[in-house]
Amino acid sequence: MAQPIVQLEAVSKSFGMTHALSDMSLDLFPGEVHALVGENGAGKSTLIKTLTGLYQPGSGRIRVDGQPRVISGPQAARALGIAAIYQEPMVFPDLDVAENIFISAADEGLILRPAHQRRRARDLIARIGMAFDVDQVASGLTLAEQQAVEIARALSQDVRVLIMDEPTASLSAHEAAQLRRIARTLAESGVAVVYISHRLEEIFEIADRVTVIRDGSHISTRPVAEVTSEGMIAEMVGRAVGNYLDKAASTATADIALQAERLTRDGVFEDISFTLHRGEVLCMAGLVGARRTDVALALFGVSPATGGTIRVAGRPMRIPDPAAAMAAGIAYVSEDRRKLGLAMPMPIRANISVATLGKFLGRWGLLNRDRERATAEAFRKRLNIRTPDVEVPVGTLSGGNQQKVMLAKWLNMEPAILIFDEPTRGIDVGAKAEVHDLIRAFAAAGGAALVISSDLPEVLALGDRILVMREGQQMGVLDAAGASQERVMQLATGQATLQEAS
Amino acid sequence: MKSFKTLGLAAALMISGASLATAQTALEGGQEVDMVLLPKFLGILVFDQANEGAQEAHAELENPGDLLFVGPTPENSVAGQIEIMTTSATQGQGAVMLSNNAGDQIAPAAQAAQEAGTRVVTWDSPIPGGEGEDVFVAQVDFGSIGVVMADMAHSILGGEGQMAVLSATPDAANQNAWIASMQEVLAADEKYAGIELVDIVYGDDQAEVSYNRALSLVDQYPDLGVIMSPTTVGIQAASKAMQDEGLCDQVKVSGLGLPSEMVSYTMNGCAPEFALWDFRDLGYLTYYTAYGLATGQLVGEIGESFTAGRMGDYTIEEDPGRPGAKRILMGPFTVYTAENVEAAAQ
Amino acid sequence: MLRLMDRLNPQVLRILALLAVLVAVILFFAAVVPNYLNGRLFNRVSSSVAIMALIATAQTLVIITRNIDLSIGSTVGFVAFATGSLITNNPDLGPVVLVLYAMALGAVFGAINGLLVAFARVPSIIVTLGTMALFRSALVEYSDSKSISTANLPEWLVSFPNTVLWQWGQMQFRAAFVAAVVVVLIVHVALSRLRAARRLYAIGSNPEAAEMAGIDTRKTVFVAFVLAGALAGLGGFMFLARFGTITVVAGLGFELKSVAAAVVGGVNIFGGSGTVIGALIGAILVDLIDTSLVRWQMVSEFWREAVLGILILLSVAADALLMRRLVAARAAREHRKAEERIARELAAQAQGPAP
Numbered sequence A: 001m002a003q004p005i006v007q008l009e010a011v012s013k014s015f016g017m018t019h020a021l022s023d024m025s026l027d028l029f030p031g032e033v034h035a036l037v038g039e040n041g042a043g044k045s046t047l048i049k050t051l052t053g054l055y056q057p058g059s060g061r062i063r064v065d066g067q068p069r070v071i072s073g074p075q076a077a078r079a080l081g082i083a084a085i086y087q088e089p090m091v092f093p094d095l096d097v098a099e100n101i102f103i104s105a106a107d108e109g110l111i112l113r114p115a116h117q118r119r120r121a122r123d124l125i126a127r128i129g130m131a132f133d134v135d136q137v138a139s140g141l142t143l144a145e146q147q148a149v150e151i152a153r154a155l156s157q158d159v160r161v162l163i164m165d166e167p168t169a170s171l172s173a174h175e176a177a178q179l180r181r182i183a184r185t186l187a188e189s190g191v192a193v194v195y196i197s198h199r200l201e202e203i204f205e206i207a208d209r210v211t212v213i214r215d216g217s218h219i220s221t222r223p224v225a226e227v228t229s230e231g232m233i234a235e236m237v238g239r240a241v242g243n244y245l246d247k248a249a250s251t252a253t254a255d256i257a258l259q260a261e262r263l264t265r266d267g268v269f270e271d272i273s274f275t276l277h278r279g280e281v282l283c284m285a286g287l288v289g290a291r292r293t294d295v296a297l298a299l300f301g302v303s304p305a306t307g308g309t310i311r312v313a314g315r316p317m318r319i320p321d322p323a324a325a326m327a328a329g330i331a332y333v334s335e336d337r338r339k340l341g342l343a344m345p346m347p348i349r350a351n352i353s354v355a356t357l358g359k360f361l362g363r364w365g366l367l368n369r370d371r372e373r374a375t376a377e378a379f380r381k382r383l384n385i386r387t388p389d390v391e392v393p394v395g396t397l398s399g400g401n402q403q404k405v406m407l408a409k410w411l412n413m414e415p416a417i418l419i420f421d422e423p424t425r426g427i428d429v430g431a432k433a434e435v436h437d438l439i440r441a442f443a444a445a446g447g448a449a450l451v452i453s454s455d456l457p458e459v460l461a462l463g464d465r466i467l468v469m470r471e472g473q474q475m476g477v478l479d480a481a482g483a484s485q486e487r488v489m490q491l492a493t494g495q496a497t498l499q500e501a502s
Numbered sequence B: 001m002k003s004f005k006t007l008g009l010a011a012a013l014m015i016s017g018a019s020l021a022t023a024q025t026a027l028e029g030g031q032e033v034d035m036v037l038l039p040k041f042l043g044i045l046v047f048d049q050a051n052e053g054a055q056e057a058h059a060e061l062e063n064p065g066d067l068l069f070v071g072p073t074p075e076n077s078v079a080g081q082i083e084i085m086t087t088s089a090t091q092g093q094g095a096v097m098l099s100n101n102a103g104d105q106i107a108p109a110a111q112a113a114q115e116a117g118t119r120v121v122t123w124d125s126p127i128p129g130g131e132g133e134d135v136f137v138a139q140v141d142f143g144s145i146g147v148v149m150a151d152m153a154h155s156i157l158g159g160e161g162q163m164a165v166l167s168a169t170p171d172a173a174n175q176n177a178w179i180a181s182m183q184e185v186l187a188a189d190e191k192y193a194g195i196e197l198v199d200i201v202y203g204d205d206q207a208e209v210s211y212n213r214a215l216s217l218v219d220q221y222p223d224l225g226v227i228m229s230p231t232t233v234g235i236q237a238a239s240k241a242m243q244d245e246g247l248c249d250q251v252k253v254s255g256l257g258l259p260s261e262m263v264s265y266t267m268n269g270c271a272p273e274f275a276l277w278d279f280r281d282l283g284y285l286t287y288y289t290a291y292g293l294a295t296g297q298l299v300g301e302i303g304e305s306f307t308a309g310r311m312g313d314y315t316i317e318e319d320p321g322r323p324g325a326k327r328i329l330m331g332p333f334t335v336y337t338a339e340n341v342e343a344a345a346q
Numbered sequence C: 001m002l003r004l005m006d007r008l009n010p011q012v013l014r015i016l017a018l019l020a021v022l023v024a025v026i027l028f029f030a031a032v033v034p035n036y037l038n039g040r041l042f043n044r045v046s047s048s049v050a051i052m053a054l055i056a057t058a059q060t061l062v063i064i065t066r067n068i069d070l071s072i073g074s075t076v077g078f079v080a081f082a083t084g085s086l087i088t089n090n091p092d093l094g095p096v097v098l099v100l101y102a103m104a105l106g107a108v109f110g111a112i113n114g115l116l117v118a119f120a121r122v123p124s125i126i127v128t129l130g131t132m133a134l135f136r137s138a139l140v141e142y143s144d145s146k147s148i149s150t151a152n153l154p155e156w157l158v159s160f161p162n163t164v165l166w167q168w169g170q171m172q173f174r175a176a177f178v179a180a181v182v183v184v185l186i187v188h189v190a191l192s193r194l195r196a197a198r199r200l201y202a203i204g205s206n207p208e209a210a211e212m213a214g215i216d217t218r219k220t221v222f223v224a225f226v227l228a229g230a231l232a233g234l235g236g237f238m239f240l241a242r243f244g245t246i247t248v249v250a251g252l253g254f255e256l257k258s259v260a261a262a263v264v265g266g267v268n269i270f271g272g273s274g275t276v277i278g279a280l281i282g283a284i285l286v287d288l289i290d291t292s293l294v295r296w297q298m299v300s301e302f303w304r305e306a307v308l309g310i311l312i313l314l315s316v317a318a319d320a321l322l323m324r325r326l327v328a329a330r331a332a333r334e335h336r337k338a339e340e341r342i343a344r345e346l347a348a349q350a351q352g353p354a355p
Helices: A044-051 A074-079 A097-101 A114-127 A143-156 A173-188 A200-206 A229-237 A292-299 A322-327 A337-341 A348-360 A369-383 A399-411 A429-444 A456-462 A485-492 B008-019 B045-060 B074-091 B103-115 B142-157 B173-188 B207-220 B232-244 B259-267 B279-294 C002-007 C010-032 C039-064 C072-089 C095-119 C124-143 C155-159 C175-193 C195-205 C207-212 C217-243 C254-264 C276-295 C301-351
Strands: A006-015 A018-028 A033-037 A059-064 A067-069 A082-085 A161-165 A192-196 A209-214 A217-223 A256-265 A269-277 A281-285 A307-312 A315-317 A330-333 A417-421 A448-452 A465-470 A473-479 B024-026 B035-038 B067-069 B095-098 B119-123 B135-138 B161-167 B195-202 B224-229 B252-255 B274-276 B305-307 B313-318 B326-329 B334-336 C164-168 C171-174
Touching: A006 A044, A018 A044, A018 A059, A033 A173, A033 A200, A044 A082, A044 A161, A044 A192, A074 A082, A082 A143, A097 A114, A097 A143, A114 A143, A143 A173, A161 A173, A173 A192, A173 A200, A192 A200, A200 A229, A209 A229, A217 A229, A229 A485, A256 A292, A256 A448, A269 A292, A269 A307, A269 A448, A269 A465, A269 A473, A281 A292, A281 A429, A281 A456, A281 A485, A292 A330, A292 A417, A292 A448, A322 A330, A330 A399, A348 A369, A348 A399, A369 A399, A399 A417, A399 A429, A429 A448, A429 A456, A456 A485, A465 A485, A473 A485, B035 B045, B035 B074, B035 B279, B045 B067, B045 B279, B074 B095, B074 B103, B074 C124, B095 B103, B095 B279, B103 B119, B119 B279, B135 B279, B142 B161, B142 B173, B142 B195, B142 B224, B142 B252, B142 B274, B161 B173, B161 B207, B161 B232, B173 B195, B195 B207, B207 B224, B207 B232, B207 C039, B207 C217, B207 C276, B224 B232, B232 B252, B232 B259, B232 C217, B252 B274, B259 B274, B259 B334, B279 B305, C010 C276, C010 C301, C039 C072, C039 C171, C039 C175, C039 C195, C039 C217, C039 C254, C039 C276, C072 C095, C072 C124, C072 C217, C072 C254, C095 C124, C095 C155, C095 C217, C155 C217, C164 C175, C171 C175, C175 C195, C175 C217, C175 C276, C195 C207, C195 C217, C207 C217, C254 C276, C254 C301, C276 C301
Parallel strands: A018 A217, A033 A192, A033 A209, A082 A161, A161 A192, A281 A448, A281 A465, A330 A417, A417 A448, B024 B305, B035 B067, B035 B095, B095 B119, B119 B135, B135 B326, B161 B195, B161 B224, B224 B252
Antiparallel strands: A006 A018, A006 A059, A059 A067, A209 A217, A256 A269, A256 A307, A307 A315, A465 A473, B274 B334, B305 B313, B313 B326, C164 C171
16 A cells, blocks of 8 residues: 555543543555444544643654654644544635535635635536535534535535544435435545544445554554454454443342333434333333433423323323423433532532422522532432532532532432433542442332433443434344343444344 | 893892892812812813813812812713713712703712712702702793793894704703794794794704704705704704805804804804803812812702802892792893904904 | 525615615614605714714624624713814814814724734623623713813814715705715725635634634634724714713713624624624614604604614524525535535446546
């Protein structure tokens, strides 16, 4: 093969105690589609951000055309011919397609030439095998078209390395095929395409080489012909499993707490059916884009289902909004602590009481701070929240402790059904074990827990049963006792169906 | 020298007030008292002139205390006045001299100031309800302003024609009182039967708004003969508008204006007659009154009389326009024409 | 009809819609106000709008970048006063020097805003709310309670705004109006044809994407504020020339009037889209309605502001609705076309292998 365009040599990057990348080496050759696979949090995003200049490597170096380079920012990356497109396209909704494509072009001089620009825009769109009007504003385009605009923008600047970060995650099957064709076309014209996807079948369709990364480390790089999906999955998930993941004893009872029948939200997920018992922990596994959170949001009434039925303790319920869900005893611990869960500048005490203020009303309907404080103190001890005082702002706590505050907030509501969305994402191992204990304790006390997690070992250790989703479809419900990571991954990537396996 | 056409009516009222005097107080200087002169807002020439008058009196009375000229910025006039009133009370100022732009909204703050021992003397524009005010130093009798404006309109129109009023803001207490008194005069006296008051509009004491409103009046009333503007900003903007559009032959401007700002319009016939009093004198008299009250030499009772330096003797009397309130009437009033405006503008 | 609308650029369409509204407003008042429709109406509105057109243009530059300049009225007031006192003390100064002085002074105020917004990263609404009061207080301090008076201004300055350049019937095209329109046109061409100007739109449209596209967002926002300040300075010069008398309240309220003009003119308050031609027509529309309402006996002084507010709300709502419909309709047609194409391709594939 020719000389690689970009070489990563033993690049490492840490954030505090977390090693996002360690000793990562990678060569990108002209004309190849290089697939990058790994679990969520394996370090793919950090890798992309390092290549596009948003992060600087802690150690190691990047060579471009054999020369060591410092990529100081997106502009510098562009100048070197490195560009990235993401799941959410970065377009300017108010500008038209041609304007979008040439927004940062430096070779066009001071004065714009709209006619000339339109012509070039049309050529570029045609070159990637698309055809749409370049005069329309970008807000009217579909996601795939918006991504095509971004690719055209990269092409207009003579891109040599194009990183595509889960470009098809939000696309329909047809649009995804269109995009894969574009990727292939680009590679054939000599561009190095880095393709990141959780859809393993895509990788087999278009990749020339596949690199697996796990925990920030390079595991393997092989020609696609030498790769099997089983092998790839094994490499992706094969981390050393700590003893905090020991299987806990089930406390499930026969009482049904929650039952979903053919739950559907048009265009998002369809026909999700499961039962959740009191005392049980049901885990939902799947890749990014499997729509697990959407199911949770439907159960919690944030974006209600458009079809199917929900029964709570046997009674059919309509859940049009979160207030109705809370009234039915359903609580939801959000994945996004910052955006949906916690008020960062407010003290721990106020965060714990905010969803259940009715419990803290004293005389004349005024809040009783002493009672709030007593409750917060109780949770601090019970959940081992590491803080000197419940009056400190939540924003000053570590991620794990923030997560515990959020759990306290919802546990305080004493819900019958508690939905945990990625409860251990981004928190350290010790805190993870504590959160697991907490969920287990909640179930042991008769609660019904639904846990969304992308951490496979966690799913296997924590769940009594595992519901696997893929692209809005229910792939099956497994008994955790008989399940393996490979088995779950096969279902989640569409490599197997439940029928085949059983 | 200046040949002022002094109004008999105002003078007569002043004399009658003086004759009620029971005891004549000669104010004793040299006593220390801090005072605040609070205009509607900063940056208007007439208020600055009032300050000059007050400073003159301050020096004359040899008050070792401070005389502060503080006011709000224009966009914050109402809230700013109330705030300064409150601050002055907490600072223990001896007196606040207020040209009120906050209507009755300032009354609670003024009352609180009085309770804290600060005397509140209004000038130029009073507190409409009289609450929180010790005494109002009236530049001229408000009733007489109505007569003056009606007379100027009468003389410009030759006794017959349409008049419109361009005022400041819809809630300016002094302007509203003057317009009301002019309407009364117009209705009461047979002499003005030929004058028709067609409209009252407001220019917010801003040049550009007043300018546009003046032109709108001309467009709306093709037979309009005179625009009467009882505000120094309005009269000047209206004059400029008539001059710019070449309408001075058709529509004249009159009202209350400053000679220095109006001289060119009076000379070219756009604004042949207008009136005003001396703001320096107003500041001077206000200072004397406030000093007397703050030093305890005056009590603030009706009938009390005192000597205000170079300006002579004045008496506290009942305010005919505001039942229950007290005033001191300054006067006189000067009407400016092409004959005297240039001298006054120096 | 739809096909025709499809052919036109949405911005052109927006301006046509505004012109239609303008005509409708004129016809309405012509029906209810006697002696309304004549050349004098044109003279009134054109003279009065000459200043606001510049201020609205300045405001538009800032709004396009997803910011706002509430200090613009204070800038106009300060520049008008400072320029007036400069010429009063140096009556021999020429027009060019005076205009440059006004624009430079305005640019300095704009730069203060720009530094705080772009580099200190303070939201523009907070920065300019602060500088609005600050610049006004500076004016009060600077003016020392004096005011600029027409009598002290040179003749060329005072007579400039109302100089009739040419006349058509009763309609007079006066120097101030013509100058303002020329400035607006220059800014329009610059905004639509300069590469650097396109960045203003990009930043307002999607700041994150702009950063990723390698646009120096700080510098661009800073420049937008400086340019807006310079234009406001020019507005201050025009204000001085037109009114002659400048007190500390000069330009008070211009900040909201300019925002109203821009928004009525179809400038998106959330940035990213809008034209200065639209802002000009917006300024004309607001001024026309304001002037006409004074003459409409039905509406009393106290209701005028409310009626003006309602009209602004209506026009903005109508504009938003119309544009959203148009974009959606156009996108739908595009997608239909694309689907047909795909169907054709699939059919071709089914018939045999591609050549």
